[in-house]
Amino acid sequence: xxxxxxxxxxxxxxxxxxxxxxxxxxxxxxxxxxxxxxxxxxxxxxxxxxxxxxxxxxxxxxxxxxxxxxxxxxxxxxxxxxxxxxxxxxxxxxxxxxxxxxxxxxxxxxxxxxxxxxxxxxxxxxxxxxxxxxxxxxxxxxxxxxxxxxxxxxxxxxxxxxxxxxxxxxxxxxxxxxxxxxxxxxxxxxxxxxxxxxxxxxxxxxxxxxxxxxxxxxxxxxxxxxxxxxxxxxxxxxxxxxxxxxxxxxxxxxxxxxxxxxxxxxxxxxxxxxxx
Amino acid sequence: xxxxxxxxxxxxxxxxxxxxxxxxxxxxxxxxxxxxxxxxxxxxxxxxxxxxxxxxxxxxxxxxxxxxxxxxxxxxxxxxxxxxxxxxxxxxxxxxxxxxxxxxxxxxxxxxxxxxxxxxxxxxxxxxxxxxxxxxxxxxxxxxxxxxxxxxxxxxxxxxxxxxxxxxxxxxxxxxxxxxxxxxxxxxxxxxxxxxxxxxxxxxxxxxxxxxxxxxxxxxxxxxxxxxxxxxxxxxxxxxxxxxxxxxxxxxxxxxxxxxxxxxxxxxxxxxxxxxxxxxxxxxxxxxxxxxxxxxxxxxxxxxxxxxxxxxxxxxxxxx
Numbered sequence: 186x187x188x189x190x191x192x193x194x195x196x197x198x199x200x201x202x203x204x205x206x207x208x209x210x211x212x213x214x215x216x217x218x219x220x221x222x223x224x225x226x227x228x229x230x231x232x233x234x235x236x237x238x239x240x241x242x243x244x245x246x247x248x249x250x251x252x253x254x255x256x257x258x259x260x261x262x263x264x265x266x267x268x269x270x271x272x273x274x275x276x277x278x279x280x281x282x283x284x285x286x287x288x289x290x291x292x293x294x295x296x297x298x299x300x301x302x303x304x305x306x307x308x309x310x311x312x313x314x315x316x317x318x319x320x321x322x323x324x325x326x327x328x329x330x331x332x333x334x335x336x337x338x339x340x341x342x343x344x345x346x347x348x349x350x351x352x353x354x355x356x357x358x359x360x361x362x363x364x365x366x367x368x369x370x371x372x373x374x375x376x377x378x379x380x381x382x383x384x385x386x387x388x389x390x391x392x393x394x395x396x397x398x399x400x401x402x403x404x405x406x407x408x409x410x411x412x413x414x415x416x417x418x419x420x421x422x423x424x425x426x427x428x429x430x431x432x433x434x435x436x437x438x439x440x441x442x443x444x445x446x447x448x449x450x451x452x453x454x455x456x457x458x459x460x461x
Numbered sequence: 462x463x464x465x466x467x468x469x470x471x472x473x474x475x476x477x478x479x480x481x482x483x484x485x486x487x488x489x490x491x492x493x494x495x496x497x498x499x500x501x502x503x504x505x506x507x508x509x510x511x512x513x514x515x516x517x518x519x520x521x522x523x524x525x526x527x528x529x530x531x532x533x534x535x536x537x538x539x540x541x542x543x544x545x546x547x548x549x550x551x552x553x554x555x556x557x558x559x560x561x562x563x564x565x566x567x568x569x570x571x572x573x574x575x576x577x578x579x580x581x582x583x584x585x586x587x588x589x590x591x592x593x594x595x596x597x598x599x600x601x602x603x604x605x606x607x608x609x610x611x612x613x614x615x616x617x618x619x620x621x622x623x624x625x626x627x628x629x630x631x632x633x634x635x636x637x638x639x640x641x642x643x644x645x646x647x648x649x650x651x652x653x654x655x656x657x658x659x660x661x662x663x664x665x666x667x668x669x670x671x672x673x674x675x676x677x678x679x680x681x682x683x684x685x686x687x688x689x690x691x692x693x694x695x696x697x698x699x700x701x702x703x704x705x706x707x708x709x710x711x712x713x714x715x716x717x718x719x720x721x722x723x724x725x726x727x728x729x730x731x732x733x734x735x736x737x738x739x740x741x742x743x744x745x746x747x748x749x750x751x752x753x754x755x756x757x758x759x760x761x762x763x764x765x766x767x768x769x770x771x772x773x774x775x776x777x778x779x780x781x
Contacts, residue, residue, distance in 0.1 A: 266633045350664060354703060357663040361764035363774035368597040370762055371779050377601030378626060380633050 231417040240304040247297040254290040264388040266381050269344035301329050313416040321409040331399045338391035476518050481511035601779045602760040606737040609680035613690055614642040621691040643751035651751035654726040655712045659701040660719040663763040669697030711746040720766050744768040
């Protein structure tokens with residue numbers, strides 16, 4: 186727990202390290218959070234990972250930017266037909282650095298969607314959607330859908346002509362869905378006609394309902410990434426599907442156990458956690 | 462397959478059936494555009510056949526005799542090098558139930574916890590769901606808008622009328638209708654009142670012809686409803702700026718993506734005023750003006766088919 190005394194270190198340094206470590210140790214002893222974060226951040230990955238594999242983290246970063254700038258914008262935005270457009274003008278023209286935060290949110294939205302598609306292309310081209318990661322692909326598709334729903338609902342909020350008519354068209358597109366379409370369109374509009382309820386409804390969905398789902402799905406996505414490990418690039422020398430070497434103490438912990446396939450159906454090995 | 466790497470075939474074995482299935486689907490999609498009667502059913506048949514083969518192939522292991530599974534074995538406690546599980550750890554602390562012994566109390570507690578959870582969940586969820594989903598089943602297309610005296614609508618001329626569906630909510634409920642006085646039919650005034658909501662995806666259609674903004678008239682019918690009437694001449698019918706849908710002056714679709722004619726308003730004459738009533742959908746109109754035969758349907762959203770075989774996709778509409 187405490188720092189092991191070493192003759193090399195000066196007394197001052199030892200005190201400093203003890204001071205830094207004390208709260209961390211306190212936290213770790215009571216919650217295990219430090220070890221958890223260490224486990225999350227310092228995972229074993231294949232030696233030949235590629236820069237393309239940072240696209241997922243880039244997408245996550247774009248989402249965090251959207252979340253933070255969105256919270257700040259919500260402090261100034263007023264979701265009423267009479268005030269929405271004016272409040273956006275106020276944010277852009279009057280509030281200090283409002284133009285920048287709004288710009289980050291507006292352009293970051295496109296960036297988020299584009300990065301999702303790049304990340305998806307990387308996963309597809311690397312074959313990283315294959316066993317045992319199919320479920321994570323499905324979760325990723327759900328993230329793509331919810332991310333685009335964020336785009337759809339957020340587009341109305343500036344409440345200008347583009348926003349209004351794009352939303353009219355978007356809602357009516359949903360209305361052409363078979364059987365339930367007419368009801369879906371009325372649900373999105375909050376009634377028969379687009380109006381004040383539509384704006385507040387989209388605002389609520391944009392900043393409460395869908396982000397909640399998005400955050401939950403991101404958590405599940407990351408959990409599966411940690412559990413299943415990172416894939417090697419397709420050109421990797423260590424071919425996927427190779428049996429890991431064993432030394433009698435269970436599967437080898439080469440950090441890539443998630444890549445191995447079961448020997449035969451019915452004798453599924455537990456994948457993921459090293460040495461489990 | 463790399464020799465020397467103890468590689469084994471993939472399970473399940475590679476199969477071409479998904480590719481055949483995908484080709485069938487592609488054939489259906491192309492066929493729907495090229496030839497819905499011939500190519501699309503062929504593609505559908507291909508997709509069904511390959512889909513069946515694919516499912517049969519993929520479920521082969523589950524349908525036949527199941528693959529033998531080695532029984533799970535475990536060393537007896539205390540035998541060999543594995544230490545015995547201490548009595549206060551793990552399941553050993555739990556006494557083995559007598560054969561036939563039941564746990565009615567724990568079963569009851571399980572069921573009651575579950576039941577109370579369902580009741581609490583329902584008490585919370587039902588009102589929330591009703592409030593959120595209620596508008597989906599609300600009434601649509603019902604209005605009552607006074608457009609002012611009939612004198613403002615000379616016979617045979619078109620007027621572009623803008624009005625508020627709900628003056629209390631203001632500008633966001635402003636709507637536009639194209640109105641023509643057709644003269645009298647059986648000594649009753651006849652009007653053609655076309656909604657400007659495009660039958661494709663609901664953009665505002667515009668008259669293909671001059672709109673005389675200098676010949677506009679503001680009408681105040683009381684109740685704060687500001688109505689504007691502008692003379693116009695939609696000689697070329699109507700066109701939508703969004704995706705290029707085109708209509709003739711009666712609202713029949715002539716080109717572009719719309720699936721039917723433009724919606725119309727029902728109307729009434731009350732105290733010499735023209736009153737807009739509920740909206741209805743129109744598949745097509747035969748003839749023109751007061752002699753027109755309007756093929757009238759209940760109001761449907763833009764892009765929704767009301768006739769033809771595609772109408773089976775929209776059997777239900779919110780109440781009107």
